[in-house]
Amino acid sequence: MQQATPTSSEATALEKVIAFVDERVGLKTLQAKMLNEPVPGGSRWAYIFGSVLLFIFIMQAVTGILLMFYYVPTADHAYASTQYIIHEVDYGWFLLSYHFWGSTAMVICVFAHMSQVFLWGAYKKPRELIWLVGLALFGIVMGFGFTGYLLPWDQRAYWATTVGVEIMDKTPLLGDFMARFLKGGPTPGQMTLSRFFVIHVMILPAALMGLAGLHLFLFRTAGPAGPFRGSPEELKAKTDYFFPRQIWKDIVGMVTVFLTICVMAFWEPVVLLEEATPDPGDYHPEPEWYFLFLFQLLRLKMFSGEFGQFVGAMALPGAFMALLAALPFIDRDPERNIFKRPIALIGWIVVMTAILIFTVSAIINREFLD
Amino acid sequence: MQPKLKSKVRCADREIGEVTNVIVDPLSHEISHIVVSMNGSGERQVAMGQVQAVTDNFVELRSSSSEIVALPPFKRDEYVTTHEVEIPHLEENIHVSPGEVLVPFPELEKSVKRRTFFMNLTNVIGFLIGLPIAFPVLRYLMKPMYQPFDNDWLKIGNIGKIKQEDIGVQFKYKKKVKEAYMPESEIEKNVWMLKATPTVLNQVYQGKDMEFRDAAGKTVWTNKKDIPYVAFSGKCPHLGCGFKWRKHKVLGQVFLCPCHLSIYDASGKVLDGPAPRPLDALPIRVSAGGEVEIIDMEFKAGTKAQIRII
Numbered sequence: 001m002q003q004a005t006p007t008s009s010e011a012t013a014l015e016k017v018i019a020f021v022d023e024r025v026g027l028k029t030l031q032a033k034m035l036n037e038p039v040p041g042g043s044r045w046a047y048i049f050g051s052v053l054l055f056i057f058i059m060q061a062v063t064g065i066l067l068m069f070y071y072v073p074t075a076d077h078a079y080a081s082t083q084y085i086i087h088e089v090d091y092g093w094f095l096l097s098y099h100f101w102g103s104t105a106m107v108i109c110v111f112a113h114m115s116q117v118f119l120w121g122a123y124k125k126p127r128e129l130i131w132l133v134g135l136a137l138f139g140i141v142m143g144f145g146f147t148g149y150l151l152p153w154d155q156r157a158y159w160a161t162t163v164g165v166e167i168m169d170k171t172p173l174l175g176d177f178m179a180r181f182l183k184g185g186p187t188p189g190q191m192t193l194s195r196f197f198v199i200h201v202m203i204l205p206a207a208l209m210g211l212a213g214l215h216l217f218l219f220r221t222a223g224p225a226g227p228f229r230g231s232p233e234e235l236k237a238k239t240d241y242f243f244p245r246q247i248w249k250d251i252v253g254m255v256t257v258f259l260t261i262c263v264m265a266f267w268e269p270v271v272l273l274e275e276a277t278p279d280p281g282d283y284h285p286e287p288e289w290y291f292l293f294l295f296q297l298l299r300l301k302m303f304s305g306e307f308g309q310f311v312g313a314m315a316l317p318g319a320f321m322a323l324l325a326a327l328p329f330i331d332r333d334p335e336r337n338i339f340k341r342p343i344a345l346i347g348w349i350v351v352m353t354a355i356l357i358f359t360v361s362a363i364i365n366r367e368f369l370d
Numbered sequence: 371m372q373p374k375l376k377s378k379v380r381c382a383d384r385e386i387g388e389v390t391n392v393i394v395d396p397l398s399h400e401i402s403h404i405v406v407s408m409n410g411s412g413e414r415q416v417a418m419g420q421v422q423a424v425t426d427n428f429v430e431l432r433s434s435s436s437e438i439v440a441l442p443p444f445k446r447d448e449y450v451t452t453h454e455v456e457i458p459h460l461e462e463n464i465h466v467s468p469g470e471v472l473v474p475f476p477e478l479e480k481s482v483k484r485r486t487f488f489m490n491l492t493n494v495i496g497f498l499i500g501l502p503i504a505f506p507v508l509r510y511l512m513k514p515m516y517q518p519f520d521n522d523w524l525k526i527g528n529i530g531k532i533k534q535e536d537i538g539v540q541f542k543y544k545k546k547v548k549e550a551y552m553p554e555s556e557i558e559k560n561v562w563m564l565k566a567t568p569t570v571l572n573q574v575y576q577g578k579d580m581e582f583r584d585a586a587g588k589t590v591w592t593n594k595k596d597i598p599y600v601a602f603s604g605k606c607p608h609l610g611c612g613f614k615w616r617k618h619k620v621l622g623q624v625f626l627c628p629c630h631l632s633i634y635d636a637s638g639k640v641l642d643g644p645a646p647r648p649l650d651a652l653p654i655r656v657s658a659g660g661e662v663e664i665i666d667m668e669f670k671a672g673t674k675a676q677i678r679i680i
Contacts, residue, residue, distance in 0.1 A: 074552070075549070075552065075555070076552065076553070076555060159611060159612075159629075162609075162610045162611070163609045163610060163611060163629060166609040166610045166671045166672055167609065167672075169670065169671075169672065170672055176670075177515075180515040180516070181511065181512070181515060183515075184514045184515065185514045185515060185517060185549070186516075186517060186668070186679040186680050187668060187679070187680060189547070189549050190549045190550060190552050191514045191549065191550060277557055277558040277559075278557055278558065278559050278604070278605075278612075279542060279558040279559055279560045279604065279612060280611065280612035281612075284628035284629075285611045285612075285628065285629050286629075295629075295630070298609070298630050298644060299630045299631050299643070299644065300644070301642075301643070301644070303644055304643065304644035304645070304646070305644070305646045305674070306646040306672065306673055306674040308644065309608075309609075309644060309646060309672050312644075365631075369628045
């Protein structure tokens, strides 16, 4: 009996298919271009956050689509359908909890990613546009958090939205229109849920995909910034390609994040409060943890009254975001070493410490309310 | 072998210059011409048919140098570089380096004047498509945003529930709402009731009757300043959370909002925290049997002035 053993000159069926596609679309060139990106100064763990964010987003999209198989975005069914996902559907609790903890992971990684770029001075010329698009992506991630929070339609959801939209109402001139536009009426209700749902599952994902694509394109056009120290010869000697060393580090990062999210989903699965209603009962409204510092900020006496509130809720965060957007245009010094940029280093430490202090004090404040 | 850029060009009689460009047929991907730069005396476009041999550094032509010089000057305007057109798989056929590979600008394109005009016109037409739908889309999305005020009286309970004066008592009630296409549903709401002593009542009403108006500015109801029952909207005037009647370590019995820690006394006056105005008293009437009715108004939070939204 003769067995057909493919010799080295004989291509397997799979190789033939790949060759067929490659001939028509240049798959191998594309793959080579994707993987053979020189990383100046070599791969580093500090560079993993961009790839990890992409991974988290893909997982959020997958779990989000799965949740939509059962979730119904109406005021009379949203809560019940979410409870159904948690208590009845096989592994529904896990997918929902994964989606929830995934959003937390996303925010943490966004902070890490932005901090890394800031500390490495990688926003400087010629990477200003990458930084600006990145800021827009940061806004989109926050928008995801804000709109997604309402969808389970429990008390937590309802009150975070009520307060959040009231804050938006304080925008000069357009505030009332914007708040009513988002709420779809004078107070939160079905129209608000519909609007937040559309924004969360259609508008923001489309915007994120487009802008993330642009972000990557601009990044590839400008090339990675590399480390902030080292002579050109040293950097050249250490330079390697994106594949395999950096991809390996990225993959380890993704696996770590994936496992952490899974552990959190098992350990602290999502539990809903009472169904949303304009009577808070015993519930003390609180936003998601990454908005806690802003929440605590608005408790300060200095931000009291109509004007104080405008300063605390609008002017201060707005000025901070404007400062971040203007950063590459103000800070034109090509020096990237963070240890030679004292204002930047101190600024970063102050902002992070302030966020930490306000978040912790918001958590401590909880005790005094019960 | 394909001619290389920078290769020297030799005619039958002498060397006349070097290759500065090659011209490619966009369909066959073959090199159709070379462009020869004649050491400062202009450029000539030479068909590949003229080329006798191509070696590593030389391109040899059949014609004599005088024949080449007699050719019309090379018209650069009639060509675009391969960076400016989309010609798939071109690099697989053309092995020229370094420099520019040219392809002819199509005949039909040459006769098109006013390219900028057509570009702008395209944008204008796109804008004209968008413009007429912008307003309908905006109106479409704005449909539920503004609603007439609801001035109906709502029964919320009996004053028998209030046992002490100047103590906040929560009255929960259900309100029927009909939103857009949704079936009518009941939502839970609450107000904080107070049987006020004359001092506190005076602080609430400041010695004047309190008038409530509809959207048109017409008075809907007047709370008389000497009726001791006061109903405060359950919505905190700071940012719209629900406040509670609580014991405070220093300030005693107060209305406290757990969100941003605004604190109000029994008359609704701000004692501490970020609230911009006192609690909102609602239109109230109490029947002979003690049944309390209110008009369920809501006011915008976070403003110094009271702006009605429901």
